[in-house]
Amino acid sequence: xxxxxxxxxxxxxxxxxxxxxxxxxxxxxxxxxxxxxxxxxxxxxxxxxxxxxxxxxxxxxxxxxxxxxxxxxxxxxxxxxxxxxxxxxxxxxxxxxxxxxxxxxxxxxxxxxxxxxxxxxxxxxxxxxxxxxxxx
Amino acid sequence: xxxxxxxxxxxxxxxxxxxxxxxxxxxxxxxxxxxxxxxxxxxxxxxxxxxxxxxxxxxxxxxxxxxxxxxxxxxxxxxxxxxxxxxxxxxxxxxxxxxxxxxxxxxxxxxxxxxxxxxxxxxxxxxxxxxxxxxxxxxxxxxxxxxxxxxxxxxxxxxxxxxxxxxxxxxxxxxxxxxxxxxxxxxxxxxxxxxxxxxxxxxxxxxxxxxxxxxxxxxxxxxxxxxxxxxxxxxxxxxxxxxxxxxxxxxxxxxxxxxxxxxxxxxx
Ligand SMILES: Cc1cc2nc3c(=O)[nH]c(=O)nc-3n(C[C@H](O)[C@H](O)[C@H](O)COP(=O)(O)OP(=O)(O)OC[C@H]3O[C@@H](n4cnc5c(N)ncnc54)[C@H](O)[C@@H]3O)c2cc1C
Ligand code: FES
Numbered sequence: 001x002x003x004x005x006x007x008x009x010x011x012x013x014x015x016x017x018x019x020x021x022x023x024x025x026x027x028x029x030x031x032x033x034x035x036x037x038x039x040x041x042x043x044x045x046x047x048x049x050x051x052x053x054x055x056x057x058x059x060x061x062x063x064x065x066x067x068x069x070x071x072x073x074x075x076x077x078x079x080x081x082x083x084x085x086x087x088x089x090x091x092x093x094x095x096x097x098x099x100x101x102x103x104x105x106x107x108x109x110x111x112x113x114x115x116x117x118x119x120x121x122x123x124x125x126x127x128x129x130x131x132x133x134x135x136x
Numbered sequence: 137x138x139x140x141x142x143x144x145x146x147x148x149x150x151x152x153x154x155x156x157x158x159x160x161x162x163x164x165x166x167x168x169x170x171x172x173x174x175x176x177x178x179x180x181x182x183x184x185x186x187x188x189x190x191x192x193x194x195x196x197x198x199x200x201x202x203x204x205x206x207x208x209x210x211x212x213x214x215x216x217x218x219x220x221x222x223x224x225x226x227x228x229x230x231x232x233x234x235x236x237x238x239x240x241x242x243x244x245x246x247x248x249x250x251x252x253x254x255x256x257x258x259x260x261x262x263x264x265x266x267x268x269x270x271x272x273x274x275x276x277x278x279x280x281x282x283x284x285x286x287x288x289x290x291x292x293x294x295x296x297x298x299x300x301x302x303x304x305x306x307x308x309x310x311x312x313x314x315x316x317x318x319x320x321x322x323x324x325x326x327x328x329x330x331x332x333x334x335x336x337x338x339x340x341x342x343x344x345x346x347x348x349x350x351x352x353x354x355x356x357x358x359x360x361x362x363x364x365x366x367x368x369x370x371x372x373x374x375x376x377x378x379x380x381x382x383x384x385x386x387x388x389x390x391x392x393x394x395x396x397x398x399x400x401x402x403x404x
Binding site: 052 | 248249277278279283301303305310311312313314315316317318321322336337339340343
């Protein structure tokens with residue numbers, strides 16, 4: 001936690017943009033952040049929101065270290081901010097810490113992957129992917 | 137429990153979403169025995185057919201509220217009924233949420249889509265006795281904001297934690313986006329001392345139960361409500377069979393440790 005810095009963002013603040021260099025990440029303490037993607041001709045589409053306790057940003061861990069999505073606060077957010085380069089250096093010096101950290105990040109990536117797959121199944125349809133009833 | 141439908145009258149009708157309506161029914165003569173949260177009735181649209189529908193509120197007296205989503209002939213006919221119309225009702229059928237098992241524990245009440253309807257009488261009964269339970273968390277998921285049920289009741293349910301999330305945000309939606317399990321990160325509960333009540337489509341139930349178990353909620357403390365096609369609702373015709381269970385009699389509310397092995401069997 002020595003590498004963490006307390007930070008706060010007001011509501012409706014862009015934290016990062018798709019394609020920008022991913023050199024920081026956050027652990028959200030309170031508030032909600034919307035992750036979005038720019039759809040040509042349609043503006044930004046929110047794909048997920050993350051809230052208290054969640055890791056915001058994992059693109060800093062692996063090449064090309066660019067954000068895959070944009071992030072905007074939905075309400076005032078308090079978070080711990082980490083400098084990705086410093087964390088990567090620390091992990092290189094201390095492989096045990098490195099493995100622990102990568103495991104936590106991998107778990108987050110796994111959670112988001114599972115959530116995305118479940119959404120693709122049309123979770124709230126009558127019979128999941130076999131939905132045969134009318135769709136709204 | 138009656139085997140022949142008794143005549144009831146629609147005394148109130150409220151459109152919840154573009155395809156979902158809540159009907160309040162009152163006996164036109166003799167009343168059925170009282171229902172408890174989680175149970176269902178067989179509701180007969182005269183001349184069209186009969187379908188199972190859970191009670192979505194027990195408004196007091198001998199009234200029953202049902203929230204029906206129009207998906208086919210019978211449910212569409214029921215959704216189209218005006219106040220004053222007549223229906224036939226049999227019941228009460230099935231097992232119930234049995235909130236007594238959760239006394240003193242934190243509660244997770246998790247609904248997906250129309251699955252929030254059978255959970256609403258449970259929420260009502262918990263709110264009527266707040267000191268009997270630990271922390272209440274109501275989590276709801278829907279495809280779009282327009283599909284969310286009971287939006288105006290949510291503020292009263294959100295103590296200490298309640299949240300709704302949608303897959304596809306639209307218009308002025310400023311709430312959460314993502315599947316219902318993502319709300320578990322913010323919910324306020326101690327997994328080892330929590331009872332969860334889950335209702336929704338089967339894929340949602342499985343995904344939710346797995347996420348709960350992963351967080352440390354015991355499988356025997358997870359109650360799910362399962363739906364199968366029903367005909368007699370009295371345990372005789374076999375239409376509602378799920379493995380060894382006849383869901384009209386042994387369900388719809390089943391403990392997840394009993395349901396899980398049956399839900400992962402591939403149907404032939
Ligand atoms: C115990 C139990 C409790 C239930 N509680 C409720 C309730 O509170 N509110 C409610 O609206 N429904 C509830 N249902 C589901 C309801 O019984 C069905 O939607 C209904 O039987 C459909 O009949 P239908 O004649 O309108 O459509 P059908 O003509 O039988 O079906 C039309 C189409 O809709 C699809 N379909 C069938 N069931 C569903 C479904 N549940 N959701 C979406 N599509 C479906 C079918 O695959 C078919 O393609 C419950 C079911 C059970 C078993
Ligand atoms: S519906 Fe006939 S046995 Fe259950």
